[in-house]
Amino acid sequence: MFTTGAVASLAGTVAYGVLAEGTMGTIGLVSATVALATLAGIVIFTRDANVFADEPDTFDGAAANAARPGASMWPFALGLAVTTMTLGLVTYPAIFILGAILFVAGIAEWILQAWSERASADASHNAEVRSRLAYTAEMPVAAAIGLGIVIYSFSRVMLGVPSKTSTIVAFSIVATIVLILGAIVGAKRSITAPKITALFAVSGVVLIGGGAVSGLNGERHIHEHETTAYIAAKDECGAEKTYADKHASQTVAGKAGNAEVRLTAAGTLVHRKPGDETDRSSALQLPRSNANNLLFRNDSDEERRLVIDLAPDYEGSPPRICTTLVDPGGVQLITVNFAVPSFAPEITDIGGYRFYVPGVSSAELEVVVP
Amino acid sequence: MAIIERPTDTPAVVSPDAAPAVATPATSYGVFRRPVETTGWKSWLFTIDHKKLGIMYGVVAMAFFVIGGIEALLIRLQLAGPDGTVLSADAYNQMFTMHATTMVFLFVMPMAAAFANYMVPLQIGARDVAFPRINAFGFWTFLFGGLFLNTSWILGGAADGGWFMYAPNSSVAFSPTNGVDFWALGLQITGIASLTGAINLIVTVINMRAPGMSLMKVPIFTWMIMVVQFLLLFAIPVITVALFLLMFQRSFDATFFSVEAGADPLLWQHLFWIFGHPEVYIIVLPAFGIVSEVLPVFSKKPLFGYPLVVFSGAAIGFVGWGVWAHHMFASGLGPISVAVFSVATMAIAIPTGVKIINWVMTMWGGKLKFTVPMLYAVGVIVQFTIGGLSGVTHSVAPSDTQQTDTYYIVAHFHYVIFGGAVLGLFSGLYYWWPKMFGKMLNERMGRWNFWLTIIGMNLTFGPMHVLGLQGQPRRMYRWTENRAGEGFFNIGFWNLIASIGSFVLALGVLMFFVNIYVSHRKGTQKAPLDPWDARSLEWITTSPPKEHNFDRTPTVGHLDEFFHRKYEDRGEGDHHDYHQVATAEEIVAEEEAKGDSHIHLPSPSYWPILLSLALPIMAYGVIYNIWLIAGGAALALLSMYGWGMEPHTAPDDDYDPPAAGTELEVAAHG
Amino acid sequence: MSSRTNHDRTISDGSHDAHTLDRVSAVNPRRRRRIPGIAAAIGAAIALSACATDAPQDTWQPVGENAQKIHDLQWPVFLTAGIVGVLVFGLLAVTVLRFRDKGQAMPEQTHGKPVIEYLFIAIPAVILAAIAIPTVGVVMALADTDDTECVINVTGQQWWWEYDYEVEDDGTICGFAPTAAEAAPIVTSGQLVIPADTKVLLRGTSRDVIHSYWIPRLNGKRDMVPGRVHYLRLSSETPGIYAGQCTEFCGLSHANMRMETIVLEPDHFQQWLDNELEPYTSPEEGTLAAAGEATFITQCSRCHQVNGLVDDRGTDDPDDDTLVVSYPDQFVYSGAAPNLTNLMGRNTFAGATFDLLTDECRADVWEADPEVFGERYLAGVTEDCLNEIELREWLRNSPAKKPMYADAEMLTETDGKTRGMPYLALSEDQIDELIAYLLERK
Incomplete structure (x- = not known):
């Protein structure tokens, strides 16, 4: 009755909502639908529809009635959840959220248990009914949480190790231990389940403990990798110290770019283009309105950067653009887009486009944009 | 209706000392029943029978073949004369993109999947594939993916970047409609279908072969299908990654292909062709398998060099991974890469050539009977050889820089794909039609079908060699008199011939459908059990096969098991004298008499189709509204839940009439 | 030789x-x-x-x-x-x-002889090895750039090609020193002019999507990829006009992205070079072309550069004259439009899709013998030879003539910027003026 009503009222609501284009009446109908659906849910849940309450014999004799409730941990879990939530309210929001999750999970499990216990008079069947419904949800969630904890703890440990090199060493050692233990377990067939459980428990405690300690200690300092666009936006083209990802310039695309601009040991700028393997100090000609990829190679003994002034007044064009500070012998990619040609008045006013290196006055390279 | 019902078969009144009621799982899961229909539309919608799924794959693939064919005809109409006006530039670009996408992903691949689904379990003596529900899921996913892809036509325009969808032309700025989104998501969905199918068939072939069937006794078609499934297993993830990058590029403003943010557009090309080249073999190897089945049957000889054909198939599968950059000879890879890939490409011609020679040598010394399937198989040898030889001309990288992206390439791969794969598939259709439907396709109509198709394809694709060498690039929505030249080789003349040819070809394909009608009219005779004097296991059962395929799981002693059950060599020494010792009818009757008493088959299921349905809903969500993704995900989750929860089989009394002693009982759970 | x-x-x-x-x-x-x-x-x-x-x-x-x-x-x-x-x-x-099948006996059921199989593997292997060796040699030879004599940058864009000629270290362009003016980078589009007998290296890239540069009679094709520079060697001893076409699918008007390479005898190339570097001369006051100049400045110069063009409207004071510098980035997605300084020196327009010459005049140039080709090409487009019909149609409504992303709906994704030339709503008078003005651009 309720189920039919719920379906009918849903259909009615949709039809009315579409025809009347969502007036107040729809809200009423939606409310009715929700109410009926809830009632229907309760009816289905309690199996009320299966047993006729006005037939006492049948009702009393129903298999569900013969079941005895088993032990349950959920009342305790709910109590714990409420306590945690209260605690969370006065301390940290995170604890409250934890409590709330526990609360929802506890209620769901409680409901499921109570319901499955009344499925039949056969306890083993009831247990199977419960697991069949619950495992499909519990197992993925439990696996996700478990894996999450492992990954998170491990990442905390790795990020807490003081240097990048030592992480590699640490990782190798851990991996070796895991491999050796695995080999031992695999080779010794007689090893018992409790021993393996103990092994896992110990490693779990070590991992989570290590993660907690490292997490509280905080991560080691890691430089942010700055891009040329970022530096240009902040206009840090002077002597400021900036850091870049050195590998970013080693891509094939970077090497297939428009030219390589090199700061020589003598303090001059030369360029070299693909298909022409000679260094030239004459003007570098680059197309306009094009993302020109250039490599800057620093062959001097100091950390240096390459800078070029652009037309300031044009949309989307920063006043100047530069590479990060490049180590001696290092390479960095720079992408330059010229909005106007070299002969535009505002460019001739600044003496034309030119690459220069702050701190090396002799390093200048004219750029011609036709 | 409760979610989980109280057991109905327990006593109504439980006395304290009575034993507790025992519930059976089959009766306990109210909602989670399994459908039981064996006839009517529901029996198709919820089926997990590999044969029904195979037929549905075939029907849907044929429908897409017609769609792709119409797209091709429109292209040829547009190019029949200079400055064509049949299609706008935009429509033309959509047309050739969707023609290729449809033909590759929605026709040839699923058509091969149709045969694989139907024939592989039969050829290895199994009752179904290893994962029947996943099999059903694969089919519906393919269908919904294909439909999703094609709805783009009515939702603002289809993809217009070419089937290779090179970045950055696929970015939103260069392709502002939702077409490319539909393309990327649609292929993502059909990719899931291919992947699940691949896993399923690999497990099936490895685990479910009949007793006695060692790997070197596996029929060659099944072998080729297994190679293809391995190719799919490794190739599909690559395109999946690429499509994800593209989806994020377009829908979520990622910069994987944004050059101004430092991207290298060649990344897409590498990803695409690492998938795309194995894809060529994915397309063509099933047809090779079919041809290798058909030729021995009509030559009355086993396949020449069976081990070599198997190994060359596997070799193609391996070497096929090392040649992808030959699609990129003009991309500016640098001379070293180009030289390496050029030589690798030549190397792959060797195992391919081996197949051709093995086919010819199979026929050599045989007793050839030119039925329609045989005609198609010989057609494959001829047409594919032409495609293979033109392929060798552009394995020569410098020569390829003149030919790539011209009609010469179009000619080449149509000879390979149409001449190799499609003709092969048609050979399979004619060959296995009596097995699948119990009726022979009309031979006379079949000959019309064959010759019109062959003439049509050569008229269409032959002139394209000329067009390409005359410098007509591909993917141009119009060509102009200015660049056409004069004399015998002028572009105008050969374009017109190609366009005329395409209609002849269409007529040829139409003949196939006419043939189906003619052959299934009322009054046509039922096909004999063994119309071709065939050699392999799928013929040791009724036509069409029963739901459980074989009454008794066959035991295999030879590669051509069926042949050896029918014939005996009574010759001595080098002299051979073959005598028929049994007819197909006798063999099948014997199998029936000794049928297994317990045959367990799973019941149909609601969930595969529902789970597949969730995918296009999520895909629409990516394009239109993020909340739709949540809706689709909810449906997916629900379906997975249902999938996990449903009982193994439907209870007896769900059947109408209840299953008891009928054939159905044997079929359903015995 | x-x-x-x-x-x-x-x-x-x-x-x-x-x-x-x-x-x-x-x-x-x-x-x-x-x-x-x-x-x-x-x-x-x-x-x-x-x-x-x-x-x-x-x-x-x-x-x-x-x-x-x-x-x-x-x-x-x-x-x-x-x-x-x-x-x-x-x-x-x-x-x-x-x-x-002529009723012969059932053949022997054999899988064949291994020897024959090995032979059939060996034969194609030998043939392919014989092909592979010279192939590798030619691949390497084609990639050779050591003896380059002239470098020209080529930039692809939807749907035309731009060329800029580099000035070498010694102040020459492709080894030719300009007679009158000082050497400066030359920018042209559509038709690439190179000297005969010179090993020209094209260094190509693209502003938007991947294009491919292909002049079949001079070399194979090479993709021009945004963010990368690829090079391609062109050279020819025979003067003439060599047609080509973009061969990497590049979007809507891919079919309308063509190009030609013009090979000129050294003398003629010198002449072409000097002409390109000639300073700008304004049309005579009061002519239709002079009105065209004003129209060009208001209607066209935001995207199209004409080198040396000066805006002196509304003032008599030469110090107030401003150099007209195009800034297409504001209007065009890929940020450039063809340089029209010497438009009528070329004989095709709009991505070499349409002829600037009438059919007869076109045939005169395109089918000219190598000896006379240079002169005919350098004559440029005269009033008699101008293919006015198509040029008019183009100026009237260019997207109708060559499909380009010009309608508003297509433009939302590119921040309102067009790809290709938009519809400008020019009046017939303006078109007359512009054609008169453009006829002098050579």
Whole structure:
């Protein structure tokens, strides 16, 4: 009755909502639908529809009635959840959220248990009914949480190790231990389940403990990798110290770019283009309105950067653009887009486009944009 | 209706000392029943029978073949004369993109999947594939993916970047409609279908072969299908990654292909062709398998060099991974890469050539009977050889820089794909039609079908060699008199011939459908059990096969098991004298008499189709509204839940009439 | 001329020539030796499909050095493929005819002899190895850039090509020193002009999507990829106009992205160079062209650069004159439009899609003998020869003539910027003026 009503009222609501284009009446109908659906849910849940309450014999004799409730941990879990939530309210929001999750999970499990216990008079069947419904949800969630904890703890440990090199060493050692233990377990067939459980428990405690300690200690300092666009936006083209990802310039695309601009040991700028393997100090000609990829190679003994002034007044064009500070012998990619040609008045006013290196006055390279 | 019902078969009144009621799982899961229909539309919608799924794959693939064919005809109409006006530039670009996408992903691949689904379990003596529900899921996913892809036509325009969808032309700025989104998501969905199918068939072939069937006794078609499934297993993830990058590029403003943010557009090309080249073999190897089945049957000889054909198939599968950059000879890879890939490409011609020679040598010394399937198989040898030889001309990288992206390439791969794969598939259709439907396709109509198709394809694709060498690039929505030249080789003349040819070809394909009608009219005779004097296991059962395929799981002693059950060599020494010792009818009757008493088959299921349905809903969500993704995900989750929860089989009394002693009982759970 | 002699030696088989000799076009007056024999006959049959008369993009009529290298490599491969094909089909035909079911006994049930199989693996392996070795050699030879004599940058854009000529260290352009003016970078579009007998290196990239530069008679194609620079060697001894087309699908109007490479004798190239570097001269006051200049400044110059054009409207004071610098980034997605300084010096427009010359005048130039080609090309477009119909249609409504992303709906994704030239709503008078003005741009 309720189920039919719920379906009918849903259909009615949709039809009315579409025809009347969502007036107040729809809200009423939606409310009715929700109410009926809830009632229907309760009816289905309690199996009320299966047993006729006005037939006492049948009702009393129903298999569900013969079941005895088993032990349950959920009342305790709910109590714990409420306590945690209260605690969370006065301390940290995170604890409250934890409590709330526990609360929802506890209620769901409680409901499921109570319901499955009344499925039949056969306890083993009831247990199977419960697991069949619950495992499909519990197992993925439990696996996700478990894996999450492992990954998170491990990442905390790795990020807490003081240097990048030592992480590699640490990782190798851990991996070796895991491999050796695995080999031992695999080779010794007689090893018992409790021993393996103990092994896992110990490693779990070590991992989570290590993660907690490292997490509280905080991560080691890691430089942010700055891009040329970022530096240009902040206009840090002077002597400021900036850091870049050195590998970013080693891509094939970077090497297939428009030219390589090199700061020589003598303090001059030369360029070299693909298909022409000679260094030239004459003007570098680059197309306009094009993302020109250039490599800057620093062959001097100091950390240096390459800078070029652009037309300031044009949309989307920063006043100047530069590479990060490049180590001696290092390479960095720079992408330059010229909005106007070299002969535009505002460019001739600044003496034309030119690459220069702050701190090396002799390093200048004219750029011609036709 | 409760979610989980109280057991109905327990006593109504439980006395304290009575034993507790025992519930059976089959009766306990109210909602989670399994459908039981064996006839009517529901029996198709919820089926997990590999044969029904195979037929549905075939029907849907044929429908897409017609769609792709119409797209091709429109292209040829547009190019029949200079400055064509049949299609706008935009429509033309959509047309050739969707023609290729449809033909590759929605026709040839699923058509091969149709045969694989139907024939592989039969050829290895199994009752179904290893994962029947996943099999059903694969089919519906393919269908919904294909439909999703094609709805783009009515939702603002289809993809217009070419089937290779090179970045950055696929970015939103260069392709502002939702077409490319539909393309990327649609292929993502059909990719899931291919992947699940691949896993399923690999497990099936490895685990479910009949007793006695060692790997070197596996029929060659099944072998080729297994190679293809391995190719799919490794190739599909690559395109999946690429499509994800593209989806994020377009829908979520990622910069994987944004050059101004430092991207290298060649990344897409590498990803695409690492998938795309194995894809060529994915397309063509099933047809090779079919041809290798058909030729021995009509030559009355086993396949020449069976081990070599198997190994060359596997070799193609391996070497096929090392040649992808030959699609990129003009991309500016640098001379070293180009030289390496050029030589690798030549190397792959060797195992391919081996197949051709093995086919010819199979026929050599045989007793050839030119039925329609045989005609198609010989057609494959001829047409594919032409495609293979033109392929060798552009394995020569410098020569390829003149030919790539011209009609010469179009000619080449149509000879390979149409001449190799499609003709092969048609050979399979004619060959296995009596097995699948119990009726022979009309031979006379079949000959019309064959010759019109062959003439049509050569008229269409032959002139394209000329067009390409005359410098007509591909993917141009119009060509102009200015660049056409004069004399015998002028572009105008050969374009017109190609366009005329395409209609002849269409007529040829139409003949196939006419043939189906003619052959299934009322009054046509039922096909004999063994119309071709065939050699392999799928013929040791009724036509069409029963739901459980074989009454008794066959035991295999030879590669051509069926042949050896029918014939005996009574010759001595080098002299051979073959005598028929049994007819197909006798063999099948014997199998029936000794049928297994317990045959367990799973019941149909609601969930595969529902789970597949969730995918296009999520895909629409990516394009239109993020909340739709949540809706689709909810449906997916629900379906997975249902999938996990449903009982193994439907209870007896769900059947109408209840299953008891009928054939159905044997079929359903015995 | 050493390379050409070399070429004549390497073409030892006349198979190709036997067929083409009578139809070698005016721009390709190459003499080849004719070797009779069976190979030639088969070769001619194979080559039949490939050597037509006059299709300007015929890949089997090489003119340039690199195209010749490719051709010398490819025709033996085609020949080999043809022979293999004939053998396979012959074998198949014999099989089909001989082993037809004539009631013979059931054949022996055998999988064949391993020896035959190995032989059939060995034969193709040997053939392919024989092809592979020269292939690798030619790949390396084509990539050679050591002796470059002239560098030209080429930039692809939807749907046209831009060229800029680099000024070398010694102040020359492609080894030519301008007679009057100082050397400065030259920017042109559509038609690439190169000197004959010069090894030109194109350094190409793209502003938006991937394009491919292909002049079949001079070299194979090379993709021009945004963010990367790829190079391609072009050279030819024979003056003429060599047609090409973008061959990497590049979006809506891919079919309308063409180009030509013009090869000029050194004298003529010098002339062309001087003309390109000539300072800008305004049209005479009061003429239609002068009105056109004003219209150009208001309607066109935001995207199209005309070098040296000065805006002196509304003032008599020369100090107030401002140099007109185009800034297409605001209007065009890829940020550039063709430089029109010497538009009428070229003879095609809009991505070399349409002719600036009428059909007869076009034929005069395109089919000219190499000796007279240079003069005719340098004459540019005169009033009599102007293909006014198409130029007018173009100015009236360019997106209708060449599909481009010009309608508002298509533009939301590119922040309202067009790709290609938008509809400008010019009046007929304005079009008259512009044509008069543009006719003087040469």
